[in-house]
Structure formats: structure tokens, C-alpha cells
Amino acid sequence: MLRLISRALAFCRRKDSSQKEKMQPLRLLEGDTKLKTVQGVVTRFCDGYGLINELIYFTNDVVTGNVLLKVGQKVTAVVEEDETSHGSKAIKVDALSDKCDDDGSSDSGPRVLFGCVTSILEGDGFVNHTAYFSLDVVCKGFEPYEGDWIVAEFSIQPDTWSRKAISVKPLRHKHVYEVCITSLCGRNGVIDDNIFFTLDSLKLPDGYVPQISDIVNAVVVERAHSTYIWRALSMTLVKRLS
CATH class of the missing domain: 2.40.50.140 (Nucleic acid-binding proteins)
Known part of the structure; x- marks a missing residue:
């Protein structure tokens, strides 16, 4: 009888330890303020490795749902700074649908976009041909020019499903x-x-x-x-x- 009780207690301890190990990564994600959620496009992908917007590195094992990504695919990614290269690395990548709002939601809250200034005309500009911005939302001291890499916070306008930047600053x-x-x-x-x-x-x-x-x-x-x-x-x- 004592042997059975001892085995039962050991099993419970192992189960509790396993649950704690599974919960630990979640706590780390929740507590790490350096993580960002960004939206972009796969610009390179080969042999299980890829780039989002030519800037964010990812591997196939962080893509959710076993989706096979291809160049041009729209994605959202949870991104952290790589301590070795000081570049951006995705720890989770979700493929998006081709709907107007990309994820089917009506959320108009701010999102982060890494991209390139594709046009500037009469005080207004576009990032990646899709997100509009006016010069009054650009950070002080920065005058955007076609080809500049930038980071923009943007919102999706619920009436037109268009993207409008609410802040723009140079990437580096x-x-x-x-x-x-x-x-x-x-x-x-x-x-x-x-x-x-x-x-x-x-x-x-x-x-x-x-x-x-x-x-x-x-x-x-x-x-x-x-x-x-x-x-x-x-x-x-x-x-x-x-």
C-alpha cells in the first residue's frame, strides 16, 4: 500500500512539473515588453527560411497552422530583437487572408508596419503602396524620401478599409x-x-x-x-x- 501511495505522489509531482514547464514560455511572452506585433509581406522564402519586408527573419517552424508560405503572402508576426545580430526575428508568424482588412476583423486600433516609402506627392506619401500618411505625422527632423525604410503605426479606416498612418519614423x-x-x-x-x-x-x-x-x-x-x-x-x- 505504501508503495502505491509513493508512486501516486511521484506521478502527481511529475504532472505538476510538466504543466509548469508548459506555462513558462507563455509567461515569458506576456512579460516581455520588447515583443511587437507587426504586419507585412513575405519578400524572400527558401528552404524553410524567409524574410518579411526584407527586414524580419523567420524560420518555417514558427509559422502557425503548418501553412506553406510563399513570396507575396501577407502575414502578421510577433517580433523580437535578435541579441546577436540586433536585427528583427519573428517568433510567431500567421498567414493572412486576402480580405480587405487582412484578418477579417473590424478592429481599427493602431498596428505596426515596417515598410518602404513608395511615393511622396504634395506633402502626402504612401508606404508599400498601401498605407497613406501625411507629413504632419512624421517624427521631428525626418523628411521622408522615396525609398526610405520606415516604421509606421497605422489604423484601418472602418468605412473604406484603407490604411492610414498615425506616426512615421525612420527604421534605422x-x-x-x-x-x-x-x-x-x-x-x-x-x-x-x-x-x-x-x-x-x-x-x-x-x-x-x-x-x-x-x-x-x-x-x-x-x-x-x-x-x-x-x-x-x-x-x-x-x-x-x-
């Missing part, structure tokens, strides 16, 4: 110091052979006109381009060599 930006202007052509130019700038959107000190070989400091943002993946937002002269 950085400062570069004492770099050289290597080329100029009309109103466009290049710094260090890899940073694009245009006088149409460049902030300059009063009276300064950029010239080839100028040594400058600049604030740059990431953009979608095969050669020039950064664009200068502002530039100040450090030294003129010629």
Missing part, C-alpha cells in the same frame, strides 16, 4: 563623422561612395553649398537601394580641401 538612422563628398551631379550627390543625398531634402547650414572633396558630418537613414543603402538627412561642413 546613424551619425557619420568626417566623411568625404565623392560625387555631385545636379542636385544629387554621394558621400564616401555609398551614402546618397539630394538637395531637395537635405538640411544644410545657412550659406553652405556642398562641393566634391568636402569633409562633412551627416545624419543618415537606411533606404531600399541596390547601391546606396543610406541617405543623408542633414550635413555640416567640417573642412574644405579644395
Whole structure:
């Protein structure tokens, strides 16, 4: 009899331990404030690995429902920052239907979109050709230009099912110091052979006109381009060599 009671207690302890182990990942997800839910499109997928909006890495084992994704598929993803690469990694990916609101809901609350500025016209613009924004929702100091990678909070308008951004900011930006202007052509130019700038959107000190070989400091943002993946937002002269 004592042996039977001992076995029963051991079984209960194992069951309780197993339940705690299953519940632990859920608690971690609920308590981790660095996680974000984003919406985007699969832009690359091969051999079980893929990218969402060319920025968010994911593997096939995090896709729910055993859905076989393909390039162009709309998805929502729970995203965390990868501690090794400091890039974005999806820990859960859900495929969306092709309905107007993507998930069949009428929720008009804000959502997060990683994307590229696809057009700017008369003070208004579009992200990924689908989400509209006006310049008054853009963060201070940032003047969007076609090709810039951005992060936008947007809502779905319940009357038209259209997407409208309520905030827009650059995805990544950085400062570069004492770099050289290597080329100029009309109103466009290049710094260090890899940073694009245009006088149409460049902030300059009063009276300064950029010239080839100028040594400058600049604030740059990431953009979608095969050669020039950064664009200068502002530039100040450090030294003129010629």
C-alpha cells in the first residue's frame, strides 16, 4: 500500500512539473515588453527560411497552422530583437487572408508596419503602396524620401478599409563623422561612395553649398537601394580641401 501511495505522489509531482514547464514560455511572452506585433509581406522564402519586408527573419517552424508560405503572402508576426545580430526575428508568424482588412476583423486600433516609402506627392506619401500618411505625422527632423525604410503605426479606416498612418519614423538612422563628398551631379550627390543625398531634402547650414572633396558630418537613414543603402538627412561642413 505504501508503495502505491509513493508512486501516486511521484506521478502527481511529475504532472505538476510538466504543466509548469508548459506555462513558462507563455509567461515569458506576456512579460516581455520588447515583443511587437507587426504586419507585412513575405519578400524572400527558401528552404524553410524567409524574410518579411526584407527586414524580419523567420524560420518555417514558427509559422502557425503548418501553412506553406510563399513570396507575396501577407502575414502578421510577433517580433523580437535578435541579441546577436540586433536585427528583427519573428517568433510567431500567421498567414493572412486576402480580405480587405487582412484578418477579417473590424478592429481599427493602431498596428505596426515596417515598410518602404513608395511615393511622396504634395506633402502626402504612401508606404508599400498601401498605407497613406501625411507629413504632419512624421517624427521631428525626418523628411521622408522615396525609398526610405520606415516604421509606421497605422489604423484601418472602418468605412473604406484603407490604411492610414498615425506616426512615421525612420527604421534605422546613424551619425557619420568626417566623411568625404565623392560625387555631385545636379542636385544629387554621394558621400564616401555609398551614402546618397539630394538637395531637395537635405538640411544644410545657412550659406553652405556642398562641393566634391568636402569633409562633412551627416545624419543618415537606411533606404531600399541596390547601391546606396543610406541617405543623408542633414550635413555640416567640417573642412574644405579644395
